[in-house]
Amino acid sequence: MIIADNETAIDYLYYETVAKTVVKLIRQKSKEPLTIGLHGDWGAGKSSTLLMIESAFKGQTDTLCVRFNGWLFEGYDDAKSVLIETIVAALLKERSGIAKVADKAWDVLKAVNWMKAARTAGSLAFTMATGIPGPDLIQGIGSIASKVISDPKAYLTGDVFNKVMDGAAEHFKEAAPSETTPQRMHAFREDFEELLERAKVDRLIVLIDDLDRCLPQTAIATLEAIRLFLFVPNAAFVIAADEGMIEYAVRNHFPDLPAATGPTSYARNYLEKLIQVPFRMPSLGASETLVYLTLLLYLASGVSDSSVEFKSLLEVARKALQRPWLGTGFDRDKIKARLGSIPSDLDAALQLAAEITPILTEGAHGNPRQIKRFVNTMALRVEIASERGFQDDIKQSVLAKLMLAERFAPELFNAIARDASADGSKTISILERKVTSKGGKDADDDPMADWPNIEWVKRWAAITPPLNGIDLRPYVFVSRDRRTSAGIGVAGGPVEAMIERLATSTLGITQVTKAEAAALTPEDANRVFQGLVTKIDQTEDLGKRPPAAEGLARLCGDRPELREPLVAFLGRLPVSKIGGWVVSGWGVAVEGPQAQEFAELVGEWATQTSNKPLSVVASLQLNPKSKRK
Template sequence: MIVADNETAVDLLYYEAIAKTVVRLVGEKSDEPLSVGVHGDWGAGKSSVLMMVEEAFSNDDRVLCVRFNGWLFQGFEDAKAVLIETIVEELRRKRPTSQKVAEQAKRVLKRVDWMKLARKAGAYGLTLATGIPHPDTIKELGEAARSLLGKGAEDVSPENLAALVKGSDEYLREVAEDSAPEQMHAFREEFAKLLQDAEIDRLVVLVDDLDRCLPNIAIETLEAIRLFLFVPRAAFVIGADEGMIEYAVRQHFPDLPVATGPASYARNYLEKLIQVPFRLPSLGYAETRIYITLLLVLNVFSEESDEFQKLTALAREVLRRPWKGPGLDRKAVEQALGGVPVEVERAMELAGRIAPILADGARGNPRQIKRFINTMMLRLAIAEERGFRDELNISVLAKIMLAERFAPELYDAMARGSASTGASEELAVLEAVVAAPTSGLETKSADGKTTGPSTETSLPDWPNIEWAKQWAAIDPPLAENDLRPYVFVTRDRRSVFGAVTSLGELDELIAKLQGSPLQVKQAAAEVARLQSIEAEQVFDALRAKVRDAEDLAQEPVGVKGLAEMARQHPFLQRPLLSFVQDLPVSKLGPWAVSGWASVFSETDVGSDFATTLKGWADQDDNKPLKAAASAAMKLSSKRKRS
C-alpha cells in the first residue's frame, strides 16, 4: 500500500554512482586517513548512500565497515567514548579468536576510560576550586553514598568514610599523572596497532544522522574523529546536512567571530574536517517523473517482481543522462517489459501530469515526493475501506492534493465552494481563464449557464494566483467533477467538514440556531418540522461548531441551538448528553450546568445528567464549575422537596 520511508538499498534514483565513487576513493587511499562528506538536505537520500557503501564492503574480510548513528546515542554522557567503544567492539567481533586483538582492544578501551575519568575529574576540579558542587560531582558522590549506605548501618564506619575520601584523592591523582596530549598521542598509536593486529586493511566508519543530533553531540562526534580516530587505514564517511552542522558549530562555539575572509568559521571548521565533500543533487523534472513512476509501480508490484526489476533497470539507463529526455519512454518500456501493463501505463501517465509541480514544490527532495505518493495511496486505501474507492479518480485526487500541499488558500476555497453541490464556482472560473487563450470558446459556469470567455479580471483574489493558473492547466479539469468525496478523503482539519459544511436549504436554519436565544426560540417550529435525517445533519453541524470553539469558559455559539434540537427531537438527547460529557472539564465555564432540565426530558438521560452534575460538583480542577454545579444540585433538591 505504501513504500517504507527509510534508508534502502533499492536504488530508485541511481545514487549507486555516488556510492561506487565513495567506495573507489576509499580503496585508492587505503593507507591514508580519509574523511568523506555525503551532504544533502533532510530526506535527500544520504542514509541510502551510506547503506550502499556498507553493502559494497560486506564481502571483504580485510575491510571493517562500522555503521554509527549519533542520534541513537544522543542520551549518552560522552559521545566520543561511545563512538570509539563501538568501533573497538566491532573489531573484536570481526576477529573473535585473535588473542592479540583482544589484548590490544583492552589497552585502547583503557584509554577510553581515561577520557571518561578526565571528564569527571574536570567536574571535581571545579568543585575543589570554587566550592560549588558541579552536577557531575553531585551525581558521582550520590552514587558512592548510595553504595556505602546500601551495606547497612552496621557497615558505615570511620574506616569506610576514610576509604571513600582516599579513593577520591587517588581518582584525581590518577587523572593528573598523564597530560591530555600524551594520552591522545598514546591512544592514536594503540588504536593504529589494533587495526594492524586485526589485519584490517581499511576501517570504514559510516557516521549517519549527525544533523538530527543536538549541537553538543554532533560536535563531540566530529571532535572524536578529528582528534582520536584520524589515523592511517581509517576512513570516515559522514552523512549530514552542512547547514545543520554549521549551526551546531555556531551553537557550540558562540564566541567565534561570524566570518573570516570569504567563508564563515563554521564553514571553515566543516571544510577542515571533511576532505572530500559530495553533495547529493536535487531531483529535476525527469528524475522526479521517473521516481514517481517507480513509486507508483512499487505500490502494485513487489521489489522482486519481474516487471519492477526490468523497469528499474530501464530507469537507471535513462537516469545516466537525465537531461536527454523527460523520463521513461513508452516505447522503451514496451520493449523492456514485452508490453505495457495497465498499472505501469497509469503510473507513467500520472507521473507525467504531476511531476512538473511536484518537482518544483518539493524542491527535488525524494522524501517529500515519497510522502506525497504514500499519503495519496493511503487515502485511496481508506476510501476503499469506506466503500467509495470507485468514486475516486487517482488523477483528480493527485491534482487536488497538489493544491492541498502547495496552495492551501486554493484548496480551502475549492473545499468550501464544492461543499453543497460538489462543484466550485471559483474553480470553474479559474479553469475557464486558463483555457480561454487557446480556445477562445464559450464556457459553462458551474450552474450550467453558457458564458463568453472568462478574463483575468474575473479570477478570484488569491495570493498565489500564478501558481493556481499553472495548476489548473494540468489534466484532468476538475470543474465538472463532484469534488465532495475528494475533499472528504483529503481533509485533515475538522473545519473542512463540520460547522462550515453547507447543507443547502438547511444553512439558513443552522444560522438561526447559532443566533441569540430569541432567534433560537423563533426557529423552534421550523426545527420541529425537520425529518429525522435532516435533524441529524443540523445537529452534527451545530455540534462541530461548538467543538471547534477555542474558549469554553463562555457559552459557545450553537449551544442553545443544540438544546432546541434535542428538545424538539428526543432521539438526540442521548447524543447531546454524550457530547456534553466529553467536553474538557478543566475548560468549562459555569454555563455548562444550567438550561438542561427541559432538554433532558427522557428519564434515563435526565438521571445520567444528574450523575454528571455530581461529578462536576465533586471535582477540584475547575472551581467555578464546581461552585455552579453544587448550586444547581441544591436548587434541584429544593424543587423536589417542594
C-alpha cells in the same frame, strides 16, 4: 500499498554512482586518514547511499565497515565515547578469535573511560574549535588521579562513580601523574593504530548517519570523536549530514565566535577542515522526478520490488538516468520493448506521473523523500476510501491534482473545500475559464486576483484532468487527515485560523492580539510557527517578502521560545533565491539571545557570492554608515 520511508539498497535514482565514487576514493587512499562528507537536505538519499557503500565492502576480510547513528544514542551517553566503543565492539565481534585483539581493545576502552572521567569528574573537555585543553586540564590530571586512586568512592560518588569506575581508576594508575591531555590523546591514537594492526584490518570505514538530526551537543561530541581519528592511518569516516544543520550546531556550541573570517564563516571553516572530500547529493530534475515518481506509483499499486516486471522496469530507468538531461529513454516504447507489454497498473502510473511531474518537481525541490511522502499519502487516502466503501468515487488523477493544491497552495485547496461543502465549484470554474481563455479577463468577480501565487495556480489548473463538474466532496472528505479546515461542514480550528490570519494580510496580522499569541500552548504555538514556515517554503518567488513572513515576525516577537527556530529557519533558506527582505523587518523577533546569531547570519549573507543583491543589502545592514555615504 505504503512504501517504507527508510534507506534502501535498491537504487531507484542511480545514486550508485555516488556510492561507487566514494568506494573508489576510499580504496585509493587506503593507508591515509580520510573524512568524506555526504551533504544534502533531509530525504535527499544520504542514508541509502551509505547502505550502498556498506554493501560494496561486504565480504572483504581486510576491511571493517561500521555504521553509527548518533541519533539513536542521544540522551543515553556521551556520543564521543559511544562512537569509539561502537568501533571497538565491531572489531571484537569480527576478530573474536584473536586473543591479542581483546587485550589491546581493553587499552583503548580504558582510554575511553579516562575521557568519561575527565568530562564527568572535572568538566575537563577540550574544545573542538582549537584542540586546546581548558584551564583545569592544562594543570594535568595528577591531582584528580591521586584523589581517585587514594579514595575513589569518596571522590566519585553516586552517578559519577558508576560512570567512571568501570576501568577509569585503573587507567589513572597507569598514567604518569604529570601526563597531560595531549599526551593521553597521542597514546590513544597509538593504541588504536596497534589495535587495527593486531586485528589485521587494512581499512576501517565508519559510516556516520543522521548527525543532522541530533541536538547540537550530540553532533559536536560526535565530531570531536572523529577528530581523534584524523591522524590514525587506515581510518576513513563518511559523514552523512545536512551541512547547514552542522554549521548551526557549531554556531550554537560556540556562541562567542565571530560571525566570519574572510569570505566564509567560522562554522563553515571548521566543517571544511574536518571534511576533506565533500559530496553534494544531487537534487532531482524533471526527468529524474518523472522516473522516480513512476517507480513509486507502480510500487504503490501493489507490485513487488522483487518481481521480474519491476526489475526490468528498473533497468530501463537506470539506463535513462545515465543521461537525465536528455529526457529520453523512459517512455512507453522503450518500456514495452523491455517488458514485452505494459501492465495496466504501470500504464496508469506512467500517465499520472507525466501529468503531475512538472509541478511536483518544482514544489518538492528535487527531494526524493518529499516525493515519496506524496505518493504514500495518496495511497493511504485511496485505502481509506476503499475501507469506507466509496473507492469507486475516487480517481487517482483527480486526487493527485487536489493534493498538489493542498501541498503547495493551501488557500486554493481551502477555497475548493469550501465550494465542495456548498455543493459548488466556483473556484474551479473561474480557474479553468482563465486557462481556456488564455489569460483573458474573466467577467465574473475574481476572488483570486490578490493571491500571491496566482501564476502557479493557473499552471495547476491546466493539468489534466479538468475538475469542473466533478463532485469533489469525496476527495475533500478523504483529505481530512491533513487539514481540519478541509472537512465538509467543519470550521477550521483556532490554530488553523490563526495561521491563515497571520499569513494573508496586514489586517489579519493586526487582528491577532498579543494576548491571543500568549494564550497559545507551546504545542499550538509551534504548530502556528510550522504552518507559517510551510507557507514561506511554498512561496514561488522568494525575491519578494512573503505575506507569511510578516506574521512569522509578529508571532516570534510575542513568543520568545520561537526565536531560535526562526533564526535557524532563516539560515536554511536558499541563499541564491531570497531577496533583501530577509535582512530586516524582524524587530523583536530576533532580539535577546538570538541577536548575535542573527547578526552572524547577516554577516554570512554579506560575504556570500551567489546572490549579489542580497550581499549588498546585508552589508548595508551591518554598516549603516556606508549607506549614508
